[in-house]
Amino acid sequence: MMNFVSRTLRVQDLLLDPNNYRFLDNPDYKKKLATKYHHDMVQETTLRMLERGHQYQIPALRDSILANGYVPMERVIVIPYAHAPTKKYLVVEGNRRVAALKGILRDAKEGSLSIKREQKKQFSSIPCAILEAHGMDLKEAERVIMGIRHIAGPREWGAYQQAQLILELVEEQKRDYSDIAQHIGLSRVEVGRRYRALKALKAMEDDEEYADEAKTEFYRLFHELVALPDVRDRFGWNQDASRFDDMDKAREFFELIAPQDPDAEAKLKTYSDVRKLKLIIGDPQAEAALLDPDKSFRDASAFVEPKDARSSTTQFSLELAKFKQLLNELSIETLRGLSSKDVEAMTEIAALIQERLDDHRKLRE
Numbered sequence: 012m013m014n015f016v017s018r019t020l021r022v023q024d025l026l027l028d029p030n031n032y033r034f035l036d037n038p039d040y041k042k043k044l045a046t047k048y049h050h051d052m053v054q055e056t057t058l059r060m061l062e063r064g065h066q067y068q069i070p071a072l073r074d075s076i077l078a079n080g081y082v083p084m085e086r087v088i089v090i091p092y093a094h095a096p097t098k099k100y101l102v103v104e105g106n107r108r109v110a111a112l113k114g115i116l117r118d119a120k121e122g123s124l125s126i127k128r129e130q131k132k133q134f135s136s137i138p139c140a141i142l143e144a145h146g147m148d149l150k151e152a153e154r155v156i157m158g159i160r161h162i163a164g165p166r167e168w169g170a171y172q173q174a175q176l177i178l179e180l181v182e183e184q185k186r187d188y189s190d191i192a193q194h195i196g197l198s199r200v201e202v203g204r205r206y207r208a209l210k211a212l213k214a215m216e217d218d219e220e221y222a223d224e225a226k227t228e229f230y231r232l233f234h235e236l237v238a239l240p241d242v243r244d245r246f247g248w249n250q251d252a253s254r255f256d257d258m259d260k261a262r263e264f265f266e267l268i269a270p271q272d273p274d275a276e277a278k279l280k281t282y283s284d285v286r287k288l289k290l291i292i293g294d295p296q297a298e299a300a301l302l303d304p305d306k307s308f309r310d311a312s313a314f315v316e317p318k319d320a321r322s323s324t325t326q327f328s329l330e331l332a333k334f335k336q337l338l339n340e341l342s343i344e345t346l347r348g349l350s351s352k353d354v355e356a357m358t359e360i361a362a363l364i365q366e367r368l369d370d371h372r373k374l375r376e
Contacts, residue, residue: 022109027106030042046094088139204237211237224269235285239285242289245260245288246264291315
């Protein structure tokens, strides 16, 4: 269904992808029109984003290329780009490598980097694989390649980027979960879970009340939400339709992860917090505390804590009862045999108890 034509191409004819999935969680990212990819300003902006983002590690890649030469262990994969006046190719796989080469050649031209003639020749043209699709459109083939590389492959994207690719394969290429799972190396269940989690997050992004609060980092929280039957039902999530049927209930969940009061603290911060909801949902007191803006997540959890996970106050009460019993059971013989250190320790304890009683009295007042 896919074919690759090997060809050595000039780096200057390779276009970095301005809508690279790597940029999706970058706050400075703005989606670019496909017809504008070849514009100098678009390419320069894309190169700067890759160079300045520490997560892309372009400086380290540049250093490696300068030290070892360009080693094409994996060919850069490209597709023909139709919107430029001259022949250009859009990079599908290899944006980091191409960005590193473009940066080296730019700096050498500007005089801020010195490279040998042989290096310039090697860095200016590289082996590429031109992707051709048969039986599917080129965009679909491109997404399948990215799935193989970044989900099943050794250098994974983040969870949000992986889910975005799955969503596009489902909604634009009309692929089913089993087909996608077969191509990218995930189970069918996990493909469905990632699709639904991103749909849930996008519902928040589209909600008129919470759109401004939505963040890509919330994806992991929704990833847990859609996997917990009682929890997703409580907040109005329809698993079969992959949507919230009850937006009032959905907003209750949104409020827990992104309170609209700027002074309030989110109650659910990690996927572990969301997972704990399965204990809270169904307990009226715990649920009431969960949704009470004046109560914390810990307050809600306290209603459903297992007996061996007692609060510090409860634990102190138990230890105090044991200590009281120990004092009551002291015999005359034991008291007579107390050492000076024992007496000193008991005196200190008595003083501490009086201090705590005074503190308690002040707090009550």
